[in-house]
Amino acid sequence: MKYSKLFPKTIKQTPKDASLESHKLLYRAGYIRESTAGRYYLLPLGMRVNQKIQKIIKEEMDKAGAQELITPVLHPIELWKETNRTESVGFELMTIKDRSETEFVLGGTAEEMLVDLVRRFQISYKDLPFNLYQFSTKFRDEIRARGGLLRLREFVMKDAYSFDVSEEEFKKEYQNMRKTYSKIFDRMGLKTIIVESDNGYIGGEYCHEFVVESEIGESKFLVNQDLSYAAHEDVAKFIPDKKNLDEKEKPLKEVEAVRGTTMEDGEKLHKLPLWQQIKDVLFVDEKGRFILAIIRGDYEVNEVKLLHLIKSYQLRHASEEEIRQKIHSEPGFISPVGIREIIGKDINLLIIADESLYTIRNAYGGANKKNRDLLNMNINRDFKADIEGDIALAKEGYLAPDGSGPLIVKRGIEVGNIFQLGFHYSSKMADATFIDKDGKPEPYYMGCYGIGLARTMATIVEIYHDDKGIIWPELVAPFQVHLVGLDLEDTKVLEKAEQIYKLLLAQNIEVLFDERIDISAGTKFADADLIGIPLRVVISKKSQEGKLEVKKRDKKETHFLKLDELIRQIQKN
């Protein structure tokens, strides 16, 4: 490609709202342009990188035995209703009607579409397992698109869906995909941490994110020292430290408590440690149920864990009015003790206790009346929960669940994820079955696996750049060689440069050839640094006979090579 004809050229300005380096550099170097917020053009340079990324993903997915197909972008909304995802999805669905008033969803993920496809066939256990994947445009009506390619409203995702006869077989495929993903990101130069995470609107029981550590990442996760444990904040576990379990249980006592409504007000009044207080948080879920979450005073409720435990998908805090009029309690003084006796008749209340309440004795807290507190509350003696479990938010310094030491907080960019789906879809959708060895229909066991291509590109730039521009890893660079011609007004030099360009092309080497005549060497070098092609090759009238000046983008020193040496070096990689 001749640079003079490349659309577009580099520019010096960055978009006003750009804060991320990947956004600024990809913009300035001419890889991307925004159409509307969260919707981008990939320009010819960006498209080339995108294709390299796609090629790596495709090669590894094919090697792993997956088969590529493609589904329509417009999904019949009936399918999303079958699985209730028109209600439950975390992102806002975009829907559209055609001229005959048929309603469609603009695909955000494609589980229903794949199940709807597979169930049309008489699949037998002999046809399984298979894993079907596509590269397709996805739509998510995010409230806020982030600048650049990190959080988009429209993006190409590689999404794969596996079908197995059993959980046991599925687990092999999950491992297969886990390894495949690590290989994919390795080849692109990305070091990923595999982080347990929440499955959100996808369904299923467990999943993992592939996260590239980065300060600007939106994924907050916790790890232990040697990274053998890594989990997203939403699901991270820890071992609560035991507090006053050596104390004897004392009799429950109600006392006057003229105080404010915060945890600190209780702490000050009773002069007892925060951890000995019971924290009561009252939520309402999407079914209208009241959910009273109780936890040790120094911990916080993790709403994602809570949602899973109660099998709901949406929570909001109860209002003061609801606390008073429906629960007949008092904001800041809620207590699990005796609460069932005072609530309105038609109120559905679920009490969820965090396991941390077993690490304390003689807890204190509200008495469901204004300015009255209870002392010496003990779980199972003074109150019982409907569900006990882990609803605590893990934090830096807490003990890792394997007991290996304190948890460390990290931030990173999620570039891929793998999900166990189990029977989540095959049980909700009719006829999502295969014929087993005994001739009986059985639901298939599923998983799904995603990689966002544009986000991957941006992440590579976040990791690989300096103050001059991008430094592409070789396998994802838009071109292999940036050939810079200088002194091209000298026709001999120009002819020589053209000749080298053609010889490189003849070897199937991808070359961007800066053959502009009226542009200074400084500008050409700055453009080369900004665009970030791994190898810069200069030819000028100063070039010694038969030698080219070669510089790696990530190194300072230049060296001189004959053309055939250069070609050999490139082809070696």
Add this chain to the structure above:
Amino acid sequence: MKYSKLFPKTIKQTPKDASLESHKLLYRAGYIRESTAGRYYLLPLGMRVNQKIQKIIKEEMDKAGAQELITPVLHPIELWKETNRTESVGFELMTIKDRSETEFVLGGTAEEMLVDLVRRFQISYKDLPFNLYQFSTKFRDEIRARGGLLRLREFVMKDAYSFDVSEEEFKKEYQNMRKTYSKIFDRMGLKTIIVESDNGYIGGEYCHEFVVESEIGESKFLVNQDLSYAAHEDVAKFIPDKKNLDEKEKPLKEVEAVRGTTMEDGEKLHKLPLWQQIKDVLFVDEKGRFILAIIRGDYEVNEVKLLHLIKSYQLRHASEEEIRQKIHSEPGFISPVGIREIIGKDINLLIIADESLYTIRNAYGGANKKNRDLLNMNINRDFKADIEGDIALAKEGYLAPDGSGPLIVKRGIEVGNIFQLGFHYSSKMADATFIDKDGKPEPYYMGCYGIGLARTMATIVEIYHDDKGIIWPELVAPFQVHLVGLDLEDTKVLEKAEQIYKLLLAQNIEVLFDERIDISAGTKFADADLIGIPLRVVISKKSQEGKLEVKKRDKKETHFLKLDELIRQIQKN
């Protein structure tokens, strides 16, 4: 790929509504499935063919100097309003609002998107020409989707947009694309005829379709004997034969004419030839103008030509009520003579005369009153048109416009098209300019170029099949070799077959390996014929030592080759 794991397998049934061979065969062999009418899944086999087609297009477009990029699917509707295409498009636009009530068009073509991209840059004459293309999903809310892949509501199109400094430069690119398209279709095994056609909602002045001749095609076009002239029915020209021009003009005469309202009624009553009658057709366009089209009685009005002449985009026939109450004439008796004097004051009437009226003298027809006719009407003596031009529909047997002989009607499938756009978009959209040599902004001269991928796939199948199945041309086949293993319950044969499979793969040959054990030879051969891979290779216990039975899909005879001979033969192609 092992056939046992391929998703899905072949089936015997065809869809109830399938009438096209391409639809039936692609369905039965497992290349495609319909999601909703006009929206298809490409299954793994179909995806492979699609990728081969895409690869050929990409290679030739890149060779021709075009640069690949991609635009978002959702186009801001403001852009389509800038060019008035929200009003003028021939297919129904699909529009959608996001959560912030911003409205988008689901892209049907991307002229506005490309201009909106390019105008963000300070393009100079030095940056031009360039040609930008993409492979992207397009949406058209067709009233009727045709079965199979020939007329879809959602499909991937390669669309390219060229930008030039002048018409002269553009013409070179138009030729370049014309040659590129011919090469692309040649490589796929498709013989195309380049047919002048209508640009429809795209705009611009001329365009050409690449048509593959086929009985089932929707494109009706006319050619001369040696195909040096080929034009779509919508735009085809012809030379009208001269009739009674040797007659002298006679005086205009009004006579009683108690007759019906058809052309035949007039012919019978006056006992004069049909061609001597004037045919008057009254339309109303989208602006509410009345359009009186007049033409020689034996010809028909071509509405597409008429639309271009009057620069409108929609026509409907005037109602009988409108003819009486607005025009104050009479259905079946309309005449251009004196019509301006009788129409309502606020009526905007445009008279368009076909050039064929100059091939007759002393014409007859209505007198704008019931049961009254005029004899001896002559153009420019008795009536004048606002516009004279060619509005006649060409038909089989008419004289080709180059005078080379009679026109012949053909049918075919349009697989690609190239459009001159000129200044159509750059004049309507603000700042769609480049800086010329004198430093002044000038609008760029544009063209656009499309190929539908799925339709191309279906067309190949229409051309290449027999009663047993598909016969893929080599360059677009999903695999190069269909390796059929027989007698695989014999572990020696199985081992040998596996070994050959691996040796072929090691040579980068694409192999579909039918290694099913409990399936008969007949079924395997039928599957191979249906799927249509160009080379079938059989290994069985009857295989002579070291020899494989090889059969081309399009030939009857089999021959026997050693593995290395087979590999050499494949790699030669």
